[in-house]
Amino acid sequence: MKEHCGVIGVYSLNGKPVGERIVKGLEALQHRGQESWGIAVNGEPILKGMGLISKGAEDNARQILTLKGNHGIGHVRYSTRGATTIGNAHPIDIQDGHFAIAQNGTIANTEDIEPLVSKEFKLQGTTTDTKLAGLRLLQHYRGTKNWTEAFKLLSKELSGSYSFVILTANGEVLGARDEAGYRPLCIGYDEVSNTYILASESCALQAMQADLVRDVDPGELVRLSKDGIESTRFAQAPRHYHCPFEYTYFAHPSSKIDNQYVYEARKELGRILAKKYPFKADVVVPVPDSARPAALGYSEVSGIPMEEGLMKDRYRRKGSLRSFIEPTHESREEIVRRIVVIKPVVEGRNIIVIDDSIVRGTSSRSIVRSLKEAGAKKIYMVVTFPPIRHPCYMGIDFPTREELVAARVGDDHLSISEINTRVAKEIGVDEFGYNDIQGLSKGTGLKENEMCYACVTGVYLGLKKDPVLRTREEMKA
Numbered sequence: 001m002k003e004h005c006g007v008i009g010v011y012s013l014n015g016k017p018v019g020e021r022i023v024k025g026l027e028a029l030q031h032r033g034q035e036s037w038g039i040a041v042n043g044e045p046i047l048k049g050m051g052l053i054s055k056g057a058e059d060n061a062r063q064i065l066t067l068k069g070n071h072g073i074g075h076v077r078y079s080t081r082g083a084t085t086i087g088n089a090h091p092i093d094i095q096d097g098h099f100a101i102a103q104n105g106t107i108a109n110t111e112d113i114e115p116l117v118s119k120e121f122k123l124q125g126t127t128t129d130t131k132l133a134g135l136r137l138l139q140h141y142r143g144t145k146n147w148t149e150a151f152k153l154l155s156k157e158l159s160g161s162y163s164f165v166i167l168t169a170n171g172e173v174l175g176a177r178d179e180a181g182y183r184p185l186c187i188g189y190d191e192v193s194n195t196y197i198l199a200s201e202s203c204a205l206q207a208m209q210a211d212l213v214r215d216v217d218p219g220e221l222v223r224l225s226k227d228g229i230e231s232t233r234f235a236q237a238p239r240h241y242h243c244p245f246e247y248t249y250f251a252h253p254s255s256k257i258d259n260q261y262v263y264e265a266r267k268e269l270g271r272i273l274a275k276k277y278p279f280k281a282d283v284v285v286p287v288p289d290s291a292r293p294a295a296l297g298y299s300e301v302s303g304i305p306m307e308e309g310l311m312k313d314r315y316r317r318k319g320s321l322r323s324f325i326e327p328t329h330e331s332r333e334e335i336v337r338r339i340v341v342i343k344p345v346v347e348g349r350n351i352i353v354i355d356d357s358i359v360r361g362t363s364s365r366s367i368v369r370s371l372k373e374a375g376a377k378k379i380y381m382v383v384t385f386p387p388i389r390h391p392c393y394m395g396i397d398f399p400t401r402e403e404l405v406a407a408r409v410g411d412d413h414l415s416i417s418e419i420n421t422r423v424a425k426e427i428g429v430d431e432f433g434y435n436d437i438q439g440l441s442k443g444t445g446l447k448e449n450e451m452c453y454a455c456v457t458g459v460y461l462g463l464k465k466d467p468v469l470r471t472r473e474e475m476k477a
């Protein structure tokens, strides 16, 4: 089971209720998950719902306003394994209130954890890796009576990615980031209300009127309690594996992750692509929304004006949602159909389309078709992420090779220029250009030896064991 989601943890030291504040934070993390939401505050039952948090907050306003607890956690979900059901929404209760846990990430070796917990707990109906990890953590905590020691033991057993937030029965909020640092997690503080916050991204801190203090270090456990904030280290890795997909697509452009602004990274990636692929055209057009800064960067270097030739139709149902993180092919397609072409921008002109990544290729094909129908002459396309040719087991939903267009076009020995030519043909553009690992590293500011690129190479060095290949049906069961 893997989850690529948004998490929040809040502790108000002056005793103020935190329910509304968690909602604000989750709204700011909506881009990380659109399927379900959940809030757990001390002294109250866990509140969960399907769909967007803004709708959930509206429908449950009375309940949220009456939440009295001064500390709690929250979650928005994007499932990459496990069904989209209310039962799988986080936070997940572990053994009737021992603690509530929410995760961003993927546990890639659930087959190792399941036998360890099934000896003690009934696992009927369990489909999330978070629940398995939570039950295993409980076993270690019972044995050690110490969270850091429990995490030390757990981290040795887990292979994969996790940024956990936990609400304990003892009046604490915990935040833990795996030692490879795949997924982001940061600490914020609001001086006015003396409140500490843990959040997947700093954009949530902004929405919660808090300042970014720092990132949670890989392998660090942060404990928020009535005594304030404490930090301990539970694991150390020889190197980190930060996910560059966070910078190119997933994270909010206003966020700062591991000391790098996402917006700046995207713009720089566009500049790099302009030097690598200096196509001659009349206009640069970003695929909305995440490729906009990259298009600005490309335009800046090439001198070709950027225009909004493609726009999301925000007034129609689902028009403003993100297609990639939708759970089904049908819902992804529905969102792509909501991208409208602005005819006067493209008609009779040569166009450079910029996108953040190409996964299945279906969205790109559909966009190219619409551009041609609107009268575009030559169409070039560049993407900021290198060819995605292998599944991700660390929290992003491209689970099987046969779904990936860059894998479908040929074997692992193809050069980038050969892949470019074949993908151009697949999606129907005149010329095509992928970024490479070096360009990705330069643009994101992540050193090559601090960055994961397993989905490009198929080498999963950051995992403790080789991942078990599963079909899409198995992942979503």
Ligand code: SF4
Pocket: 182, 242, 243, 244, 245, 246, 391, 392, 393, 394, 395, 396, 452, 453, 454, 455, 456
């Ligand atoms: S495999 Fe790709 S998407 Fe997954 S964590 Fe690594 S870089 Fe990110």
